[in-house]
Amino acid sequence: MELIPRVDPILQRIRLHDDLATVEAARCPGCGAAIRVDFWPGGRYFQVRCEGRILHRSVLQKIDEPPPWWTAWMFKPVESIITRFADEPHPGL
Numbered sequence: 001m002e003l004i005p006r007v008d009p010i011l012q013r014i015r016l017h018d019d020l021a022t023v024e025a026a027r028c029p030g031c032g033a034a035i036r037v038d039f040w041p042g043g044r045y046f047q048v049r050c051e052g053r054i055l056h057r058s059v060l061q062k063i064d065e066p067p068p069w070w071t072a073w074m075f076k077p078v079e080s081i082i083t084r085f086a087d088e089p090h091p092g093l
């Protein structure tokens with residue numbers, strides 16, 4: 001995985017609570033692939049990633065007020081260690 005270059009405008013759209021369709025319409029600035037947003041259960045942390053072959057991602061973001069649609073992109077923990085800390089990101093991220 002590599003960091004998404006020039007991702008700030010996408011992060012800003014999420015922080016300004018742009019509607020879901022607008023955020024989904026954004027393409028990865030690094031490779032042009034579709035982007036996804038993973039919100040952790042609790043809605044206080046998120047990460048933007050792309051679906052391209054390089055798997056660009058942003059660094060983990062903390063947000064005080066998630067956009068109204070955040071549960072649509074809620075990350076579903078499947079690993080026990082992540083489930084245990086479900087409201088907070090895994091410490092290794």
Ligand SMILES: [Zn+2]
Pocket residue numbers: 028029030031032033050051052054055056
């Ligand atoms: Zn990409």
